[in-house]
Amino acid sequence: MLDRSHALPLAAQARELGISRCAVYDKPAPACQADLTLMRRIDELHLDFPFAGSRMMQGLLMGDGFAVGRRHVVTLMKRMGIEALYRKPNTSKPAPGYKIYPYLLRGLTVDRPNQVWAMDITCIPMARGFVYLAAVVDWFSRKVLAWRLSITLGTDFCIEALEEALARF
Known part of the structure; x- marks a missing residue:
């Protein structure tokens, strides 16, 4: 994405890409050993309980002897790209070929009861x-x-x- 050998300065490249300059120079810190151990256990538990969210995962980790807060579990799950698998509501997607009706009240001022x-x-x-x-x-x-x-x-x-x-x- 960014080319350090390009004639255009890195700051200008970042501006053109729409990212901040600090994101160009910032080096992500490596995870500590305690977080790596937690992430390994979260991965194992996620394979056994793919429906477990952060609350259930925290309870499972606490049962294993890890003293960890739910927010930290959320952070680690996001870093790992793990998400609880469950059926999410699908009520807003129209069916293929569904007719879209025009909005007839655009511009109408509702100024009395029983009007709309x-x-x-x-x-x-x-x-x-x-x-x-x-x-x-x-x-x-x-x-x-x-x-x-x-x-x-x-x-x-x-x-x-x-x-x-x-x-x-």
Whole structure:
């Protein structure tokens, strides 16, 4: 990336690449022996428990006799490129071919109640599974007009919340 034999000074090369000058001259300090021992054990534990995050990893290390804080475990895991493997939510990615609708409220001033309503569905993690909350909100007053809970992500509880909001307001 940086060429020390180039006619352009290193400071100018760093400016062109958008990095700071201190990053050019800074030499990373090598890890101490205690950190290397910890990182070796974290690697072994990660192979046995790939789903373990920093909290669980700290508990496993404490069980092995290592006195280490969770923040230090986070730092070492980041340095090693280790991350807990678990299924992350994938709710914001549209399906291929999904139609994108235009935003019809751009430029509209909301200045009275019942002018604009919004509906939101939120996934709430519980001890065993998930609960889904559908809420109808008035944008002007930010009042929750109606809400419903469901253990499945169907349309029926959303329609019930909307019908209740229409009936009451």
